Amino acid sequence: MLNHNLITYHQAEHHLPNAEIHPAAVKIIDKLVSHGFDSYLVGGAVRDLLLGLHPKDFDIATEATPEDIKHIFKGKCRIIGRRFRLAHVYMGSSIYEVATFRGSDPGDRVMKKGQIIRDNVFGTVDQDAIRRDFSCNALYYDIHEQTILDFAHGVLDLKKGELRLIGNPNLRFIEDPVRMLRAVRFHAKLGLDLTPEMKQDIINNRTNLRNVPTARLFDEAVKMFHCGNMEIAYQVLVELKLFQMLFPAAAKIAAQEPIWESFLLNAFGNTDERIKNGQSVTPVFLTACVLWLEFLPIYRELLDEGKNSHDALHEAATRVMIRQRDYLMIPKAIQNGVRQMWMLQLRFKKMFGKGVYGTLHHPRFRAGYDFLLLRQSVNKDLSPKAEFWTNIQSMSPEGIKSLIFGKKVKRKKLSDDL
Ligand code: ATP
Ligand code: MG
Numbered sequence: 397m398l399n400h401n402l403i404t405y406h407q408a409e410h411h412l413p414n415a416e417i418h419p420a421a422v423k424i425i426d427k428l429v430s431h432g433f434d435s436y437l438v439g440g441a442v443r444d445l446l447l448g449l450h451p452k453d454f455d456i457a458t459e460a461t462p463e464d465i466k467h468i469f470k471g472k473c474r475i476i477g478r479r480f481r482l483a484h485v486y487m488g489s490s491i492y493e494v495a496t497f498r499g500s501d502p503g504d505r506v507m508k509k510g511q512i513i514r515d516n517v518f519g520t521v522d523q524d525a526i527r528r529d530f531s532c533n534a535l536y537y538d539i540h541e542q543t544i545l546d547f548a549h550g551v552l553d554l555k556k557g558e559l560r561l562i563g564n565p566n567l568r569f570i571e572d573p574v575r576m577l578r579a580v581r582f583h584a585k586l587g588l589d590l591t592p593e594m595k596q597d598i599i600n601n602r603t604n605l606r607n608v609p610t611a612r613l614f615d616e617a618v619k620m621f622h623c624g625n626m627e628i629a630y631q632v633l634v635e636l637k638l639f640q641m642l643f644p645a646a647a648k649i650a651a652q653e654p655i656w657e658s659f660l661l662n663a664f665g666n667t668d669e670r671i672k673n674g675q676s677v678t679p680v681f682l683t684a685c686v687l688w689l690e691f692l693p694i695y696r697e698l699l700d701e702g703k704n705s706h707d708a709l710h711e712a713a714t715r716v717m718i719r720q721r722d723y724l725m726i727p728k729a730i731q732n733g734v735r736q737m738w739m740l741q742l743r744f745k746k747m748f749g750k751g752v753y754g755t756l757h758h759p760r761f762r763a764g765y766d767f768l769l770l771r772q773s774v775n776k777d778l779s780p781k782a783e784f785w786t787n788i789q790s791m792s793p794e795g796i797k798s799l800i801f802g803k804k805v806k807r808k809k810l811s812d813d814l
Contacts, residue, residue, distance in 0.1 A: 399522040405544040405551060412445050412537065412544065420487035421454035424469075424494065425539055431468055433460035434521065436536035438495075442544065443532045446554055447586060456494045457524060457536065465494050497524035510570040511607055522547050529568065529575050530582065531560045559588035565597045573604035576638060577616045584620075584629035598636045605641045610725035617642055617724060621682040624671045626664035642724050645690035645716075656689050659774045666770065680733030681763050683726060685770065687734060691716045695814065705742055705812040713738060733760065740764030741771070741814050747784050752800045756788065765789075 421437060428435040435458035441451035460468070462475045465483040472486045473494075482495040499519020519527075521536060525547035528534040532554050536545040544551065548562045559582055561568045561575070569576055576598045583590050590598075605613065620629050633639040640647035650657040663685040670677055691712050698708035713735050720726060726734075741764065743755045755761065765785055772778040788796055 399547060401547050401549075402522065403546045403549070403551070405546060407542040410446065410544050410551065412442070412542075414539070414542065416445055416450070417441070417539065418454050418490075420490060421456065421492060422539060423487065424456055424485055424492055427468060428456075428458050428460055428465070428494075429540065431460070431464070433458050433464065435460070435494075436521070436538055436545070438536050439528070439533050442535040442537045443550070443554065443586075446535070446544075446551070449586075454492060456492060457497060457521070458494055459497055459518075459521070460494075461496050461518060465496075497521050498527050499523045500527065510567065511572065511604070521545065526562055528562060529572075529578060531562055532582075532586075532588070534562060554588075557588055559583055559586075559590055559594070561594065565594055566601065569597055569601040570604060573601060573608050574612065574616055576601060576605070576636070577613075577620060580629055580632050580636065580638065581616075581620050581623045583632060584625040585623040590632070595636060598638065602637050602641055605638070610721065610723065611727075613642060613724040614726055618679045621664075621667065621679060622671060622677055625668055626682070627661055627668055630660060630664050643686050643720070644723060645719065646686045649689040655774050659770065660685065660689075662773050663770055666766070678733070678763065680730055680737065680760075681766070683730055684734040684737045684763075684767060687716050687720065688738070690719070691738065692814065699812050708812070709738060709742060710735070733763075736760040737764045737767050741768065744768055744781055744785055745811075745814075747781070748800050750800075752788070752796070 417437065421441075425435045425437065435456060437454060438457040439455040441454045444451040458465070462481055462483045465485065466473045466475060469483075469485050474484045474486075475481060476484055480495065480498070482493055485492045485494050497519050499517045500523060525534040525536070525545075528548075530553075531548040531550035533550070534546075534548045535550045536547075537543075538545065549560075553560045559579060561579075579590060579594065579598065582588055620626065620633075623629055630639065633642075634647070634651075639650075646656075646660070650660055663682060667677055667682055694715055695708050695712040698711055699705065703711065713731075717726065717731050736758075737760055740755065740758060740760060743751065743758070744764070746752070746755070758764065768778065768782055768785060772782040788799070791799065
């Protein structure tokens with residue numbers, strides 16, 4: 397391979413911690429190499445290891461075709477993907493993405509406006525490198541030689557702390573608009589700077605996100621939600637006018653009403669904190685938080701029209717989900733989870749009688765309760781309710797019984813507002 401841009405870094409220079417590479421990834425690479433196929437660890441794993449972070453996954457790039465990979469790993473391999481055909485190799489409970497080096501033209505199917513919809517032409521490692529998005533994502537680690545092959549000056553950019561697109565940024569954002577969201581995510585997650593020029597390119601190209609399948613946008617939004625630094629990501633998404641491309645109604649309300657902007661920032665900050673502490677997270681939670689901004693005024697409007705609280709809640713939820721569908725497709729299971737979390741906000745109003753047990757044992761109680769606390773952080777009127785549901789969780793069964801059935805319990809008519 398002769399490539400004038402290639403810089404090769406040896407172990408003494410790059411200090412990549414080999415012990416951090418998952419043994420199963422090493423096993424897959426070993427097996428491909430033993431069949432005569434050049435294969436490397438690539439992408440986020442190499443980048444994160446150089447930055448001293450724990451990689452989320454270990455992607456592999458190889459000269460073996462998907463069919464070769466399937467043949468080598470037999471029952472443990474599935475070929476997936478339409479836009480990029482690649483192999484999933486199963487090892488234990490994990491899945492590893494093994495992608496064949498991609499080349500360029502003439503196999504690309506490019507839409508009128510320059511967006512690539514399919515590219516399945518196989519190529520060499522250096523061709524593969526320049527098709528990747530950012531220079532720091534185009535590093536190839538040869539686990540046997542322990543060398544990093546760097547075709548796009550990714551190591552230097554990492555040292556400078558800069559996120560740089562490979563090639564002409566404007567064209568690369570048109571080719572695949574999702575790269576704009578990836579740029580924000582890597583900036584937030586890795587602390588790599590976005591240059592003013594890149595920011596301007598993103599602002600200029602933001603409407604191209606409309607050409608991306610809405611299901612893919614939801615996947616990207618979730619990756620953003622859970623990047624570990626969503627509080628920062630949100631602010632950059634707003635600055636670059638991308639948040640409004642994903643959640644237009646919420647973006648408008650948050651821009652006009654500081655209290656709702658605080659609500660979102662608190663929600664994102666909470667999730668960042670949970671991720672830092674290794675606690676579990678679900679896409680349902682932040683989806684429910686963001687859509688709440690649009691939901692609440694519709695709910696109140698329906699109450700004013702004379703609907704009862706239960707019907708108003710479900711109708712408002714349905715309207716929000718339908719409107720959102722044009723921008724970003726929320727899977728049915730997530731929609732149901734969001735509805736349940738919102739429904740619990742109604743149930744939390746009832747702090748006496750048998751229904752309290754049903755609320756406490758509701759499968760989404762935890763998420764609903766966290767959501768209540770979040771709402772309380774910007775609305776102190778909710779404090780008595782938040783206190784009740786906090787205290788009851790640490791009470792004995794007898795204590796709960798006397799609290800919810802006791803004589804002193806006020807059974808005043810509940811208001812329908814949330
Ligand atoms: P992480 O897994 O931490 O989110 P990553 O960089 O590994 O980050 P993946 O989505 O796993 O991201 O993709 C693996 C690699 O595939 C990337 O590092 C990049 O080289 C390439 N890649 C992914 N998406 C694109 C894209 N839209 N355009 C060009 N290259 C891409
Ligand atoms: Mg990855």
